[in-house]
Amino acid sequence: MTAAAQAAEPGVADSYLVDRAREGYLDAYELLVQRHSAMAYRVALRLTGNHHDAQDVAQEALIAAWENLTRFRAGSSFSTWLYQIVTRRALNKVSRGRPATSLDLLPDLADPAGEPATQTERNLAVDAVTDALLALPFPQRAVIVLHHFEGLSYAETASVIRSTEPAVRSHLFRARRALGKKLQEWK
Amino acid sequence: MSGPVNDPPPGDPAARQLLGASTLACGTDVDLLLEQVADGRGADQDAHQQQCVHCQAALSEFTALWGPVAELVVAPVPPPPGLVASVMSQMRTLVRDVWYTLEITEIGAVQIAARVVAALARDCARMIPGVRVALGRSTESRIAALAEKATTGHRYPHAAVGVLGRTAIVDLAVAVTGDDPVHEVARDIQRQVIATLRDQVGLQNVTVNVTVDDILGDDER
Numbered sequence: 001m002t003a004a005a006q007a008a009e010p011g012v013a014d015s016y017l018v019d020r021a022r023e024g025y026l027d028a029y030e031l032l033v034q035r036h037s038a039m040a041y042r043v044a045l046r047l048t049g050n051h052h053d054a055q056d057v058a059q060e061a062l063i064a065a066w067e068n069l070t071r072f073r074a075g076s077s078f079s080t081w082l083y084q085i086v087t088r089r090a091l092n093k094v095s096r097g098r099p100a101t102s103l104d105l106l107p108d109l110a111d112p113a114g115e116p117a118t119q120t121e122r123n124l125a126v127d128a129v130t131d132a133l134l135a136l137p138f139p140q141r142a143v144i145v146l147h148h149f150e151g152l153s154y155a156e157t158a159s160v161i162r163s164t165e166p167a168v169r170s171h172l173f174r175a176r177r178a179l180g181k182k183l184q185e186w187k
Numbered sequence: 188m189s190g191p192v193n194d195p196p197p198g199d200p201a202a203r204q205l206l207g208a209s210t211l212a213c214g215t216d217v218d219l220l221l222e223q224v225a226d227g228r229g230a231d232q233d234a235h236q237q238q239c240v241h242c243q244a245a246l247s248e249f250t251a252l253w254g255p256v257a258e259l260v261v262a263p264v265p266p267p268p269g270l271v272a273s274v275m276s277q278m279r280t281l282v283r284d285v286w287y288t289l290e291i292t293e294i295g296a297v298q299i300a301a302r303v304v305a306a307l308a309r310d311c312a313r314m315i316p317g318v319r320v321a322l323g324r325s326t327e328s329r330i331a332a333l334a335e336k337a338t339t340g341h342r343y344p345h346a347a348v349g350v351l352g353r354t355a356i357v358d359l360a361v362a363v364t365g366d367d368p369v370h371e372v373a374r375d376i377q378r379q380v381i382a383t384l385r386d387q388v389g390l391q392n393v394t395v396n397v398t399v400d401d402i403l404g405d406d407e408r
Binding site for chain 2: 012016020023025026027028029030033034037038041042045046051055058059062063066125126128129130148149172173176177179180181183184
């Protein structure tokens with residue numbers, strides 16, 4: 001797709017593109033991939049803890065979403081549906097036993113204005129959060145990532161993990177305390 | 188046994204004490220305070236919190252504790268380059284292509300995938316005034332099925348489909364701006380796509396089915 005063509009589509013609703021993709025317009029789905037691939041990768045990275053697994057999960061999820069478009073319920077949110085698929089695929093990947101060992105959820109945060117010592121301290125803090133996140137049980141990690149990192153509401157988070165709002169809040173309470181304890185040890 | 192016993196756990200004792208309690212001395216739920224900070228509402232203090240030293244101290248402690256998390260939340264995570272291309276490449280291998288044969292000579296056959304024809308048609312349509320979105324589809328599925336059947340067992344698979352030889356059928360789904368008469372926009376699309384496929388691909392007999400399925404106003408642009 002040309003840059004001009006991409007520029008021609010801002011603001012077109014996901015639902016319009018989903019409808020066209022279901023009718024066989026592959027380039028409608030390509031626009032959805034362009035819109036949502038960054039989210040798929042970002043969530044997968046935070047859930048699996050390494051770039052290779054995250055890339056696999058994002059790719060698999062985006063293709064699985066297209067292959068299952070007929071199951072997509074009209075009126076629901078495509079992004080919520082994709083969050084579901086990414087989260088499930090990430091769980092499968094993590095539970096297949098390839099432990100997430102890397103600390104590279106993010107490349108070192110660049111801070112051109114910062115002093116080297118301050119920069120190092122910030123990177124250590126980010127690594128500490130990353131470690132603490134990956135140490136959480138998957139359901140707690142998922143709700144932290146979906147609610148706090150992705151900004152989903154309790155209801156949306158519950159929809160993604162197919163749970164209830166009270167259960168999400170309960171997971172979040174436990175997850176925040178666990179994260180907090182890890183972080184205070186680091187401090 | 189050597190070394191000290193009963194070493195205090197590492198870290199900030201105040202935070203550790205807070206995270207080990209369910210309520211503050213004033214009766215406030217610790218989880219709710221941590222939730223308030225984690226949701227970015229640490230500064231939105233109610234009347235009690237504004238007056239309570241326990242709540243003030245806890246909110247301050249949690250804000251410092253949660254700082255690195257908040258920093259990670261807003262840090263950009265660029266996707267790997269080529270992710271979109273890789274996904275689309277895998278998807279295209281899952282889609283059956285119908286091939287148009289342009290020419291078969293003693294030096295070989297020239298073929299072009301139907302989806303390439305559709306992409307050219309789509310890009311052409313997008314340049315026409317009044318078109319908001321244009322999406323191209325290779326062929327109608329029944330035509331694709333016909334082509335598949337017609338090529339089965341042929342010496343040159345996909346290469347001699349009479350019904351498709353130099354003929355293309357392109358479906359375009361189009362959303363228009365509503366600034367111009369819809370039927371005139373549709374006619375423009377047909378005329379210009381036919382000319383483009385004739386000039387750029389050599390297709391002589393082109394049918395362009397235009398479906399105008401939406402009008403997108405200013406608020407949707």
